[in-house]
Amino acid sequence: MRDLTYFISLSIDGYIAGPDGQIDFYTGSEDYMRWMVEEFGDALPSHIRTQLGVADAAPTRFDTVLMGRRTYEPALSAGITSPYAHLTQVVFSRSLRSPDPSVVVTAHDPVEVARGLKEQDGESGIYLAGGGELAGQLVDEIDELIIKRYPVVAGAGLPAFGPRFAPTDFALTGIRSFDGGNVVESYRRVRQG
16 A cells, blocks of 8 residues: 655644745755755656756656645646646646646545555555645545654744644654754654554
């Protein structure tokens, strides 16, 4: 069974973005950015991979990305219809029509879709890019959390898991810190029974 990994940026006070989706307050040091490219290059959008000279590198960690419409929207606004062209892209929306044949837009239940993808053969995992509402719906399916914590207090914004109260246990598996204050926390899902 393939893993579903929620790989997210998070402020010290627990927000994935500002109230209007702002993420420009997240910054990183050179060693942090190098780590991101080396360890999680699959999770970088295609245009960033091109800028960094790693566009031709075959995905190794993920082969699929899941996004909610609000996560997909900034790419569309910038004229990018296939933000993760190197991955199978699934966007959950009840109203959006796919602007690109390489992007699957679905109104199906995210839990059913995620379970189906997890049961497919393959060694590569599934990257949950966000957003928080989608992560809240999929919390019971998430196997791994990779939290890129930034040394900034946002004050307000979009929470990592939406508004639903659903205590879910994860075990800390690693912490790595970088110059400039970035910290990456890794967690595995604790399954009961």
